[in-house]
Amino acid sequence: MIPIDIDAILPDIKELIEKENKGALQNILIDLHPADIAQIFSHLNKDERAYFFTVIPTHLASKVLAELDPPLIEELTEGLGINKIAAIVSEMDSDDAADFVSALPEELVPEILKRIPREESDEIKELLHYEEDTAGGIMALEYVALPATATVNQAIEEIRRLRAKQEISHVYSVYVVDEENHLLGTVSMTDLVLADGNTLLKDIMETDIPTVSTDMDQEEVANIFRKYDLVSMPVVDKENHLVGRITVDDIVDVMEEEGAEDMAYIAGAPDEEITEESTFKLARARLPWLLVAFFGETISALLLNQFNATLQQKVMVAFFIPIVMAMGGSTAQQASVIVIRGLATGDLSVRDTTKRLIKEFRISFFNSLFFAALIFIIVYLWDTVFFAGILAVSIFVVINNAAIIGALVPLTFKRLKIDPALAAAPFISTANDILGILIYLSITTFILHLGMGK
């Protein structure tokens, strides 16, 4: 029974792979959904994967490959001949086939397209044309479309015909178009079931329907699905011609993908696949974020050098550099993550900038007073009231400054049409480290110069 507990069957599968027991493995495969088989691959090592893949029959292999991440697709197809790959591609739906082909080495693509039926290769070529993360990039070309004068019975016949050709499996809506393929409306399956067979589609179609154009960003498409509780949505070109349809299962994947990307960016990491094996590729992908942190903190070092005299005069000043950095960094991350998320879902827009900054300032004002008081007490007990005052003022200024930066930078990125999630780390945190040190040591130097804080 689905859902399968992968963890429970994995040890058996690993053992059978080691014994190269093809028959027993194929017996297990019969009961598994392609998505389960795909998930098993991500828990195997490279050699296990290579053998396990040879056990899977072709018709199932195409379904499994449609579920896998690009690094695994590349790895598993490496040993396959071009004819075998072409056979796999021609068994896939247009959208899966296009995604699969994009994961292969570029030079193979024309060779593969030559070897599959013309109609299918034309569809794949059309889809490859669109940017991967747009409505065009996630739509499929398999849909049911009929003229407004068609009857419910004709619509049912058309679904039956397309299904027999294995063009479609599940249908959620029938699209109604005019002679030039302009979208006029949709009829849901529920309405189709309940209507009399001789009813005309135009009499039961819904005309006030959400549509998207091919170039809309996939994250925006996902927001529309979420907002209007959709299961499928037609994609149209600039002249409202029907060109494809997006179903919610693809949107669920998009949300997962975009969520992973935003999360990774917020943490200052590339959006990598967990299945990627190449150490060099992974290390290189993570390098840019580390480089920004490295050179940002080199500036911190140069800045501290400027305050050499202050640090010489009172070495204790150095003890509190980490706390100043951490309070600023944490506050900025809290402010930025709520703004980044709000911008991604559309609950927040750049119009709300002033309102949001005021809100963040009010929150940080409260917390900065709290931590200023806390550090005052700690440093007062440890050292002088002067130095306690210096740290209290520094923490107060640093926290409020960090909140404003944390909220303002992603809003500014959005205005400049840069992904706001890229703002958080390491830019905001590095900038806050530098500013925090500058604020803290400027205040300290000023007070020490007055001869009060020794």
Next chain:
Amino acid sequence: MIPIDIDAILPDIKELIEKENKGALQNILIDLHPADIAQIFSHLNKDERAYFFTVIPTHLASKVLAELDPPLIEELTEGLGINKIAAIVSEMDSDDAADFVSALPEELVPEILKRIPREESDEIKELLHYEEDTAGGIMALEYVALPATATVNQAIEEIRRLRAKQEISHVYSVYVVDEENHLLGTVSMTDLVLADGNTLLKDIMETDIPTVSTDMDQEEVANIFRKYDLVSMPVVDKENHLVGRITVDDIVDVMEEEGAEDMAYIAGAPDEEITEESTFKLARARLPWLLVAFFGETISALLLNQFNATLQQKVMVAFFIPIVMAMGGSTAQQASVIVIRGLATGDLSVRDTTKRLIKEFRISFFNSLFFAALIFIIVYLWDTVFFAGILAVSIFVVINNAAIIGALVPLTFKRLKIDPALAAAPFISTANDILGILIYLSITTFILHLGMGK
């Protein structure tokens, strides 16, 4: 035409609210989807919201409230009488009604339930019984169930009857049950449309179907929907009795919610609503993360105090504290975010711990060599070859140490059944700061003690 561009109509709406032009506002409302109206609320200020809500007719208000976040629900219903709230609740689907009622002050709930029809209040009570973030908490009780011996025509009649009662709107599957309501299988709408009217449901039902029990965590439920490309799924109790159904539009909301929560936790922030207005509530919610950072870095300060002599001897050592902290922190966040995400999606399990640690170590080894070389050059040009060596070794050790901690801590949290996303910040980053300082200053002190690094 949907989708509406909220940003474009917002200025007009704000102006009409200011003029208190009820008629014109209601004219605009006619063309809007309840989800659009809900989104407009999040861009208005408190006074605007209060007036705008009075403009919305009751039947629409219940749909709009079903789309709003708890803080706004609380705010908008504050002024409403208990009878009005009860009228709103009785227009909602069972799952929306239960969510809505949970957002209200607890003492109101029994009063509201008394004022709505018995059947509906029983349903809501049943749903309130389940934990909010489980399958039971997100399921609805409105579904179409028939015996295995029913015909396709009978199923269509049943859908028509329930729809006329406004019990259901869209149907994706018909559930087949025995006399004791045990789930036997499902029939998709596509299969229902294509089958002959006299076909028995048992002859076309799918029996190998995914189901979940009421107590399954909603994140796991979402993973099952995503894995098997589902649109709806039946919920069963321990004895396989059908108790409800979950539809993909709720799953899309769950993914958005869980994604926001994970993202916030990774950044060291509470999972707050962007619409929450109370400064005090927000400041208090953010405080725990800041407190961990504060006390963690207080330990850093005490630790630096232990190395007072070293810092006195060579104040330049202090200049590089930020870079050591940042390189460790960034590396740990990169390692932890990929592990946290993998655990959330199920692509990674605690079984893979050793494999994952080796992979992270290989990546960090590469990057640590790179940055050790880079800092060696910079410090060599600035100061002595000895101090350059100290920093190169420190950066090398700190980066590799951080990668192991970053990967190991969330895996350990998962093993201990604590949300791994809670591990990242500020625990991992604070621990890394302390360890980074300890490693760096221990190495420095040791070498300076040998009298080499002056």
